[in-house]
Amino acid sequence: MSKSRILDTPHARQALLRGMEQMTALLRPTLGPVSGVVAIAGVTGTSPPEVLNNAAVIARRTIQLDDPFQDMGAMLVRQLAWGVYEDAGDGAASAAVICREIVRLAHVHVAAGGNPMVLKRGMERGLPLALNALRQQMREVQLPWELARMVAGTLHEPELARMIGEIIETVGAAGAVRIEDGNRAETVYDYVQGSRWESGCLSSTFLPDGWREAMLESPRILVANGNLTADDVLHVLELCVAANVRSLLIIAPALSDAAIALLNVNRERGVMEGAIAVKAPAHGPRRHELLEDIAVITGSRCIRDQAEERVSNAGLRDLGTARQVWATRQTFGLLGGGGDRSLIRHRVGEAKSAIQAGTDDDAARHHLEGRIGNLMGASAIIRVGAPTSTARKELRSRIESAVKVARSAFSEGGVPGGGAAYVGCVPMLDRLRGELDGDEAQGVSILIRGLFAPIRSIAHNAGFNPNVVEDRASRCCPGSVFDAERNAWVDPWKAGIIDPLPVALKVLEASTSTAMMALTTDVLVRRKTPIYADHP
Secondary structure (H helix, E strand, O other): OOOOEEEOOHHHHHHHHHHHHHHHHHHHHOOOOOOOEEEOOOOOOOOEEEEEHHHHHHHHHHHOOOHHHHHHHHHHHHHHHHHHHHHOOOOHHHHHHHHHHHHHHHHHHOOOOOOOOHHHHHHHHHHHHHHHHHHOOOOOOOHHHHHHHHHHHHHHOOHHHHHHHHHHHHHOOOEEEEEOOOOOOOOOEEEEOOOEOOOOOOOOOOOOOOOEEEEOOOOOOEEEEEEHHHHHHHHHHHHHHOOOOOEEEEOOEEOOOOHHHHHHHHHHHHOOEEEEEEOOOHHHHHHHHHHHHHHHHHHEEEEEEOHHHHHHOOOOOHEEEEEEEEOOOOOEEEEEEOHHHHHHHHHHHHHHHHHHOOOOOOHHOOOOOHHHHHHHOEEEEEEEOOOOHHHHHHHHHHHHHHHHHHHHHHHEEEOOHHHHHHHHOHHHHHHHHHHHOOOHHHHHHHHHHHHHHHHHHHHOOOOOOOOHHHHHHHOOOOOOEOOOOEEEEHHHHHHOOOEEEHHHHHHHHHHHHHHHHOOOEEEEEOOOOOOOOOOO
């Protein structure tokens, strides 16, 4: 181990490469359908090793190499793998092997006298063409079995993969999929018809004796973003009676005790066949968003707690409708809202635009996804089950990634999997290489070689000769892909060997960018006291 705090060229690039190779060697065995696992020692001397087959998690568990300069290279790959995984839900191992191959080949060329900046320029010219070639290979992915095959490598459990494929095909790309910790050993799921919110009855008196759920048929619906008094409720009841409406749902932050009693008395006396008051979901600005959503779904008006919008000023036209509503102590939902479909689509578009604008806040993104699912009337709940809390946490992470992968493929399409889509970019890069010369052309050549790294790694992990597989791939891909499980060349679309387009794009762009950064690094400086990230 070097005692120096500064390492310059060529030793700096050598150290970076060695570190990148060590980290990639940890992640590469997880690539492909015939993959291996990595065992990482427990935190204490008595705890058992952690056996993992998720490249991104393996990278996060690897905190430090002994050599501080090689460690910098390892941390570049670590950051690459985790970043791709967080953004796309998959592709960590593919990104690592592409990046490592580009850096390795570039290092050899630079050591022989090549100019790293000109090599980088050639790669920069080739990368947009390769990304465009990936997009040109895209096809829609809509069938459950296609989605299941796509997430099988993430989940490593065929039944769970089939479950995710069915769920995403059912609720759609924008449908809400909630993932919760279950209380059973197995993972189960439910579809929630219509729209559903996490907020329940304001009083248990609204639930029939001995029943856990209250239900109304064809009610009128009041949506209010303010606490309601008995006078407010009386006004709404009078509107309903005058219009011969016998069922009422009130959605508001709170009702006074007198208001709740008034609803119950009118129900008990037969003035109303059914009356339920539920608590408005969420708090603050998010509450207002959700109430506005409910108003759009039901065709009502969200009445705010302002002088000009008092409930006492509301008319029957301000009350929405639905075919059916239900409520429990914790939740409420509705079927067949009477809202205008064009207004609902506009509301969905606004929420989608907010997601596309990007946010680093997972809670904000989940809130938007939930809103879209409720507006579209499609959602599902996955309750993750496992024998232990540790196993449940690990499985939940894999399911969350699989949902992200399947959702992105459903909305943006897929490309041939098994590394075939990357090889399919080679003809376009070959044409560019013919137009260049010197180190620029060599930079494109190195990028081309990097594109073969995933399919070579898949073949190696399955026990086949990578050179033989690569030679066949250069002639057959992307129309034919190597199926390492069956040792056969198959049509990727018929066999379901497909990768989501967003994952493939993220892998190629991130891996090449990281490789170019490593290639043009001339000096490494280590801290006197190294600072490393905490164990996740």
